[in-house]
Amino acid sequence: MKQQAFLDKINPVKDKMYRLALRMLISKEAAEDATQEVIFKLWARKDKIKDYTNVEAFAMTTTKNYCLDELKAKKNNNLRIVHQNYENNSISLQKGLEVKDEMHWIEKIVSQLPEQQKIVFQLRDIEQLEFEEIIEITKMKPTAIRVALSRARKKIRESLTNKHNYGITKN
Amino acid sequence: MESQKIKELLEKYDAGETSLTDEKALREYFQNNEVTDNLKTYQLLFAYSEKTGAQKMEREVEMPASKQGNRYLWTAIAASIILVVGLFFFQNKPMEMNQSDLGTIQDKEEALQKSMEALKMVSELMNEGKENLIYLKEFNNTKDKFIKTE
Numbered sequence: 432m433k434q435q436a437f438l439d440k441i442n443p444v445k446d447k448m449y450r451l452a453l454r455m456l457i458s459k460e461a462a463e464d465a466t467q468e469v470i471f472k473l474w475a476r477k478d479k480i481k482d483y484t485n486v487e488a489f490a491m492t493t494t495k496n497y498c499l500d501e502l503k504a505k506k507n508n509n510l511r512i513v514h515q516n517y518e519n520n521s522i523s524l525q526k527g528l529e530v531k532d533e534m535h536w537i538e539k540i541v542s543q544l545p546e547q548q549k550i551v552f553q554l555r556d557i558e559q560l561e562f563e564e565i566i567e568i569t570k571m572k573p574t575a576i577r578v579a580l581s582r583a584r585k586k587i588r589e590s591l592t593n594k595h596n597y598g599i600t601k602n
Numbered sequence: 603m604e605s606q607k608i609k610e611l612l613e614k615y616d617a618g619e620t621s622l623t624d625e626k627a628l629r630e631y632f633q634n635n636e637v638t639d640n641l642k643t644y645q646l647l648f649a650y651s652e653k654t655g656a657q658k659m660e661r662e663v664e665m666p667a668s669k670q671g672n673r674y675l676w677t678a679i680a681a682s683i684i685l686v687v688g689l690f691f692f693q694n695k696p697m698e699m700n701q702s703d704l705g706t707i708q709d710k711e712e713a714l715q716k717s718m719e720a721l722k723m724v725s726e727l728m729n730e731g732k733e734n735l736i737y738l739k740e741f742n743n744t745k746d747k748f749i750k751t752e
Contacts, residue, residue: 434665438663438665441663445659445663446657446658446659449657449658449659450654450655450657453657459660462659463659463660463661466659466663467661467663467664470663471665474665533646533649533650534649534650534653537646537647537650538650556625556647556651557651557654557655558655559622559625559626559655561622576618577617577618577619578618579618580618581616581617581618584615584616584618584647585616587643587647588616588643588644588647591642591643591646591647592643595642595643
């Protein structure tokens with residue numbers, strides 16, 4: 432496969448890979464490095480890609496595994512990934528600061544979820560993938576996926592509800 | 603969509619059992635409708651996933667440099683072959699012409715005479731040219747006025 436043909440295949444998936452890496456590694460820099468690294472890996476194994484009918488799922492699985500390895504390595508070294516990427520440029524001004532604050536809050540809650548729930552939530556609610564695709568990427572059982580997803584959704588809403596009850600004193 | 607239907611869908615959503623179409627319907631509903639406080643968390647959650655899904659990688663992907671070098675390698679080889687072949691052709695041509703020119707006079711004495719004539723002509727022309735240089739003496743004359751050598 433020529434490099435250009437490879438890039439044409441990988442480009443539509445690139446941002447998805449990046450978002451998954453960002454979800455797992457939290458730091459923008461680390462996520463970009465990871466995406467780059469995974470694309471290199473895929474390029475090195477480009478002959479195998481031909482055999483995979485679903486390049487996207489394969490790329491996402493590789494990204495997921497790479498990030499898990501990365502997290503494990505960081506944990507072993509007692510390092511924490513630092514990040515300073517709390518910015519918000521896509522929400523319109525009229526919705527205001529209140530929404531921005533909520534978005535950060537959700538970001539924080541999600542970052543505290545267990546890895547599996549994070550991944551499933553990312554793939555389903557953010558990337559809006561079909562369950563079949565999520566099964567292929569995560570190699571999890573369908574029921575396990577639903578349970579993880581349900582827990583993640585409930586946990587996020589629960590935290591939001593708690594926050595609001597603390598923030599706005601309702602009598 | 604009536605609120606009863608929404609409520610059912612949300613229950614399924616919480617259990618992780620909604621299909622993508624259901625979720626899309628919910629997403630649209632929360633985007634276009636004001637909701638009561640007890641549904642606010644859903645609205646925020648959908649807004650969040652919408653916003654996060656639009657994130658893009660800002661850095662360009664760089665492919666390994668060695669591969670790019672490989673692409674130029676063949677161009678370089680082709681260019682050097684053309685250069686060598688080109689030099690070979692251009693250097694050979696003038697040499698052939700010289701050899702045929704040298705062969706015009708076969709007789710030795712005639713050749714000697716011809717070259718003598720040629721040399722004589724050169725020396726005559728040299729002398730002719732030298733005559734024009736006589737004005738240069740003026741420089742020395744002027745110089746001698748300032749710098750006396752005894």
